[in-house]
Amino acid sequence: MPVAIDPAEDLAAAIHQITLSSSDADYIDQLAPLLKDARNDGHRAGHIIQALNSVSAEREAAIERMCNTNHQEFVNSVNQLLRVREGTVNLTAEILSLSQSIQASTEKLAEQKKALVDSRGVRQNVDEATKALNICLEVLRLANQVHDLLARKSHYAALRALDELQNVHLREVSRYKIAEMIEKSVPATQRLIAEAVMADLNTWLYRIREASQYMGEVAFYHTNMRRNRHEERVKEDEYLNKFRINSAIELVADEGDEFDILNDDETEIKVDFSPLFEAMHIYETLGRMDEFRSEYGATRRRQKELLIPSSLNLLEEEDEDLSGFLESIAGFAIVERATMRRTENLRTSVDVDELWDSMCQSAIALISNGLHTIDSDEKLLKIKGRIALFLQAMESWEYSVTSINTLLLTLFDKYSQLLKKRFSEDFQEIVATDDYMPMPINTLDEYDKVVNVSWYTSDKPREELTFPCVLPFSQMYPLCCIDIRNFLNQMYLFSDDNFQRSSVIDETLKNSLDDLLCEKVCKMLVERLSSQYPGQIVQILTNLEHFEIACKELEVLLFEARSSSSATGPITLNATEHFRAGKKTAEKRIFELVNSKIDDLIETAEYDWESTKPASDVSNYMQELTRYLSNIMSSVLLGLPTEIKELIYFDALSHAATMILSLPLDDAVKRISPCAIKTFAADVQFLSNFVDTLSNPILHENLDELLQTVHLMETDNPLEFYDVSQRNKKFGRVNREHGPILLEKVTQGAGVTQERSGVDKMLNRMGFGRGKGRGADGTGSGADD
Structure with missing residues (x-):
């Protein structure tokens, strides 16, 4: 590259350098600064133009010298050039001819090529159409395959094929109408x-x-x-x-x-x-x-x-x-x-x-x-069994059976009612058809059967019993015991592993058994106490005694058999107290019958309280009374427990003493003669001797008041009664109100005896005789008609 032009140098030298530049770029690069300076300086621009013109003239002169030197060669070159030009023209003509020939063949070839191109386009279209058709046919095959799989029940395979069709194959034919049609049918196929x-x-x-x-x-x-x-x-x-x-x-x-x-x-x-x-x-x-x-x-x-x-x-x-x-x-x-x-x-x-x-x-x-x-x-128990089996089967599958347990409670309530009704009828029939006689036993086997079903313990060992024998209770007692045991067993039959209300069974059993014993046994027995036969009353009392014992045993049995582990405390049956009260009622009824008989006998007593001669024998009513008391003890009351017999005897003697004592206390008796006192005292002593034969000092205490009262009536010193110390010693059991009354009657009777004696003597002298008054046995002094 030429060196940079200094603006201070000579313009001619600068122009000369510019013309020697190897490229237009260098020429421009060197000329640009000069032109820039010339624009600012008009004088300098003129010098540049002159310089350029000078250079141009020098170059033309050089060219002319070169031409003048080589003219002949130039002419020869021109001639040669002309020949060449002629050859070129010929070649051009040939080339044109060849070009026309080639153009003709090219047009034919173009036509053929065009036909080939057209045929290739058609073939390509056919291929593309064939390919598209094959793809569409594959899509249709897959679509039909979905329905075929659906018809063969291969539902999941059909769904997979439909999914593949939708997400893969339909994309390949997405530009075709069939894709849109199948795409629209996909939801319907899915629904199918x-x-x-x-x-x-x-x-x-x-x-x-x-x-x-x-x-x-x-x-x-x-x-x-x-x-x-x-x-x-x-x-x-x-x-x-x-x-x-x-x-x-x-x-x-x-x-x-x-x-x-x-x-x-x-x-x-x-x-x-x-x-x-x-x-x-x-x-x-x-x-x-x-x-x-x-x-x-x-x-x-x-x-x-x-x-x-x-x-x-x-x-x-x-x-x-x-x-x-x-x-x-x-x-x-x-x-x-x-x-x-x-x-x-x-x-x-x-x-x-x-x-x-x-x-x-x-x-x-x-x-x-x-x-x-x-x-x-029994039918209800079968139903409960099926339901219980149902519950146990379902519990193993972790189902809650609380509501069904409530149904079991309803069934149990119905079951207990039916059971109670059936046994109520049985008890009622047993009580109504009983003979109310002590139960005879002929063999040891019969005895064992009765003892096994009833709550009874004999006073004698089993080995010492002799047959035939008689048990104290009547036949109704063991029959009722059998029903009681059956009732317990059948009530507990309802309870099993699946019945969760064991406390309900215990309570219902207790209440139902209580009701049966109270209403269908005890109450009916008490109702039969209205009988007028002492033997039947005594047997009812004996049965009540054994039922009371059975209730006590049942309380223990129910306590031991109680199925609820949470229940505490002893079990008490109301029936126990009912039978105990029934015993007292029966005892009272026996007292009533015995006392009524005693009253009837004592009412037959006929004393002539103003008689002047004592009776030669004991009154008939007293003999009948002692005979009755002896017989009832040895026959009617024989089957009763000793304490009850003694109580009845005690009450009977007490009542008899009271009724006998009421005879002289009667308001109709105004005076009592000494002879009447002797007769009355003889009867009382006869009764006392009879009581002594019973070998029971307690029974004799019932006669203390009567004996002391008779002794008071016989005393020669009635003032002792009014002396407290003497009265307590001799007449301590005498009623303080009755004593003075009787003493007054005795005092009045002493005077009457003398009067009656004088009257009798006078009547005898006049030829009129006075008959003897009748005592209880028809003897004694009295007026003759």
């Missing part, structure tokens, strides 16, 4: 798949519902087998009796006999959940799981309603109606629980328990409505 799988699921559910009863029957059978195995284990180990069916201990002990009710070859039960799983998977794939869950729940609720009949016939001999109903519920509930365990987010425990509660309430309503038709406790 969903409906088909739901139809298959409904068919599966229908079959499951049809098999529910059989499944429940098998569940009941195996639950009963578990019961039997548990009972066998309890026999071997009493400790296991503390654990009920479905307890942890029982489940562990029964592990060796595991049984899958949903898959058992022996019972031919095969519950395949594949249709359910497939339906769930398909609906989940379709994003319609909530819809499926809702529809499945609604279907199960409808099926549940189909299980519930309008009514139940509880009177069937084999309980087929009730059993079938409970088995159907059990099978349905088992499938529900198994479905919940095998699936996720399909059936919640709330859904399953809601259906279970609904079925339980329906069962409770149906059974409760039919209870009024049952009048047999």
Whole structure:
């Protein structure tokens, strides 16, 4: 590159350098500063132009010198150039001719090429059309394959094929109309798949519902087998009796006999959940799981309603109606629980328990409505057995049985009423048909049977008994004892491992037994005390005595057999007090009869209280009275316990003494003669001698007042009665009010005796005789007519 031009140098030299530049760029770069300076300085611009013109002239001169030197060569070159030009023209003509020939062939070739291009385009279009057609045919084949799979029940495969068709193959033909048509049909196809799988699921559910009863029957059978195995284990180990069916201990002990009710070859039960799983998977794939869950729940609720009949016939001999109903519920509930365990987010425990509660309430309503038709406790016990088996089977599937336990409580109430009614009729018949005579026993075997069923202990050892013999109670007592034991046993039959209200059984048993004993035994016996036959009253009293003993034994028995472990304290039967009160009533009734007889005998006493001659013999009424007291002790009262006999005798003698004492105290008796006192004292002494023969000092105390009163009437010094010290010593048992009255009558009677004696003598002298007055035996002084 030339060096930079200094503006101070000569312009000619600068122009010269510019012309020597090797390129236009250098020329421009060197000329630009000069032109810039020339624009600012007009004089300098003129110099530049001159310099340039000078350079141009020098160059033209140089060219001219070169031309002048080489002219001939230039001419030769021109000639040669002309020849060349001529050849070039010829060549040009040939080239033009060749070009025309080539153009002609090229046009033909272009036409052929155009035809070829057109044919290739058509072929390409055909190929593309063929390819598009094949792709569309493949799409149609896949679409048809979805329907074929659907027809073959391959629902999930159909859904997978539809998904592949939609997400893969339709994208390849997305520019074609068929893609749009198939795309629009995809939702409809999905609905077809969903409906088909739901139809298959409904068919599966229908079959499951049809098999529910059989499944429940098998569940009941195996639950009963578990019961039997548990009972066998309890026999071997009493400790296991503390654990009920479905307890942890029982489940562990029964592990060796595991049984899958949903898959058992022996019972031919095969519950395949594949249709359910497939339906769930398909609906989940379709994003319609909530819809499926809702529809499945609604279907199960409808099926549940189909299980519930309008009514139940509880009177069937084999309980087929009730059993079938409970088995159907059990099978349905088992499938529900198994479905919940095998699936996720399909059936919640709330859904399953809601259906279970609904079925339980329906069962409770149906059974409760039919209870009024049952009048047999045995039938009700069978029904309870089926329900208890149902509960135990369902407990093993973790279902709550609280509401059914309430139904069992209702059944037990009905059962206890029927049982009470039946035994009430039995007791009533036993009491009404009894002969009320001591029960004869002819053999030791009969004696053992009676002792085994009744609460009776003989005074003699069994080995010392001689037969035939007579037991103190009548036949009704052992018969009632048999019924009492049967009643207890049948009441406890209702209690088992599944009845959780053992305290209710204990309380109901106590109350029912109390009512039976009080109303149908004790009350009826007390009503029969109105009899006028002392022997029958005595037998009733004896029976009441033994029933009281039996009640005490029953209290102990009920306490030991009490099934509720939470109950505390002793058991007291109201019947015990009722029988005790009945005994007192019977004793009073015997007192009444005995005292009434004593009253009748004493009313026959005929004393002439103003007689002047004592009776030669004991009064007839006194002889009859002592004979009656002797006979009743040795016959009628013989079967009574000693203490009761003594009490009756004590009361009878006390009453007799009171009634005898009332004879001289009668207001009609104004005066009592000494002879009448002797007669009266002789009768009293006869009674006292009779009592002495009984060898019971306590009984003799009843006569103390009577004897002291007679002694007071016989005393020669009546003033001793008014002396406190003497009275307490000699007449301490004499009534303070009666003593003065009798002394007054005796004092009046002493004067009457003298008057009667004088009158008699005068009448005799006048020829009139006075007959003897009659005493109780018809003797004694009295006026003759």
